[in-house]
Amino acid sequence: MQKYCKNQNNINILLDHENGRGFKVTFTINEEGESNILVITRAPKSHNAEDLKKELNKAIKYLMNNEDELGIIKEISFVFLFPVIEYSKDVLEEVYNTKGELFLCGNDGFIENGEYLKNDLIIFESLINSSHIIFAWGEPTSKDIRKVYESRLHYLLKGFKVVKNNCFDLKKFYYVGTLTNQGYPRNYSSWSKNLQLNEFEI
Numbered sequence: 001m002q003k004y005c006k007n008q009n010n011i012n013i014l015l016d017h018e019n020g021r022g023f024k025v026t027f028t029i030n031e032e033g034e035s036n037i038l039v040i041t042r043a044p045k046s047h048n049a050e051d052l053k054k055e056l057n058k059a060i061k062y063l064m065n066n067e068d069e070l071g072i073i074k075e076i077s078f079v080f081l082f083p084v085i086e087y088s089k090d091v092l093e094e095v096y097n098t099k100g101e102l103f104l105c106g107n108d109g110f111i112e113n114g115e116y117l118k119n120d121l122i123i124f125e126s127l128i129n130s131s132h133i134i135f136a137w138g139e140p141t142s143k144d145i146r147k148v149y150e151s152r153l154h155y156l157l158k159g160f161k162v163v164k165n166n167c168f169d170l171k172k173f174y175y176v177g178t179l180t181n182q183g184y185p186r187n188y189s190s191w192s193k194n195l196q197l198n199e200f201e202i
Contacts, residue, residue, distance in 0.1 A: 002032070011028075013047070020103075021084055021085065021106060022085060025078045026075055027171075032074075033071070036129060036132075037063055037070035037077070037130065037132050038077050038130035039059060039079075039188060040078075040134070040135055042082060043081065046088055046089075047142070051196065059188035060076055062195075075102060077126055079122060081156070084108065130171070132196075135173065135174070136188040160202055173201075173202055176188075176191045176198055
């Protein structure tokens, strides 16, 4: 596992090149800002800094246009339910069938600077350090992956509630626009500036 910091682009990326996974992407927006925004989405589309910048630019613009609600933004971070690079809609199912659920979810564990880490630890640590959390995971990519998807969301939402109830600072949870037809927060790729930022009760 290697951590690559692209400071010239104000992007920090936590990558697993060996296994083709991306765990976290952070954009520094304004070092004098007050709000740390966390977007929890389904899976990364790339591990290349420039590609990620283009891919996530729409979401970043949307959040910056909502600073009245979010406050002056210092950082925007993206973490993933599944850190496997989602080159196509079939990738999650293929990885699940060939490498198993722990690998798909990024919870097989790795050592970074002498510290044991896994995806859930990264997600919850990011949550604790954020003031505003946006749910943006969209719908399962196939019927076969739905069971894993639902199990993962049930576990994480339960944990998010514990964090919310035990943190000293107030944390707000949101989704953008309306929920999908299947009842999921829409993926950031379908955000548009006219969609409302709504609070999510957990």
